[in-house]
Amino acid sequence: MRLRSTAAVIVGALALALPTAGPSLADDHGERALGTLHYEYLDASGAPRNGRILPADNDTCYLLTRTSRDEPAIEVRNETQSLAVLFDNRSCEGEAETVLQPGGRAKQVEVVSVRFKPVDDEEAGRGDNGGNGTWPGRGDQDQDQNRDDEDEVEGFVARILRALG
Template identity: 50%
Template sequence: MRLRTTAAAFLASLALVLPTAGQSLAADPHHDGLGVLYYRFTDGDEEDRTGQIRPGDNDTCYQLTHAQRHPAFAVKNDTESVAVIFRDGHCGGQSEETLRPGERAYNLNARSVLFKPAHEHHGHQDDDWDDDH
């Protein structure tokens, strides 16, 4: 009997928490992750198809799911991060292309992508620049 009471109390408290958690996620602008990376690939019937991934975090390798058998030939980076594109399915070897947010690339053989924060890829900045002005 005590187990039923404990289970009922747990379910009642869970029912109170779940709607609140859903609302807080909807209010959080970052709940959608980094954005969307679109890619074009050819399927087994030689038809061009579009795939997409919605990466949740930087510094993580993502496979272009539909492009493992036939690599993606075009990529559009609609994320807030830099997308480092790889021919290998596990972000290994030399990168094939690096796309800043909003950039596109064509004529690729892409199977995976690694996202990096955009602020890490601004190039070399002269530390003494402010001293000269």
């Protein structure tokens, strides 16, 4: 009996902790949404596909669904009320690829994630690691750090599952 209640507490804690551990996937947030970010990417066969996200908040990193570093979004249209700061990595870190004003469009980009900022934000071109705020341009992304972060989360989940099972 104690094992079940302990397992329920661990699973509940895990459910609360994991969504804050990394970038958020955008979803339909109804009235709270900032607007819509439209993007085009190429699927595994090279066919162009359209995607969109409906971000709910500024200052949150959103992954562009069905994109990756190998298959990034190649065109983006910002139909939100915020600046769209586009990055070539999953964590919205480093220097931005480009920043789109509301109503703006970027072609011939290679982006994977976006962080929304209020239009009057002076730090909009900077990622979490700083940068000089100039765009477009690419900052160096520390891939080893990203892998370490992912490994740490996976290791944490594996330890919990071993304890439960």
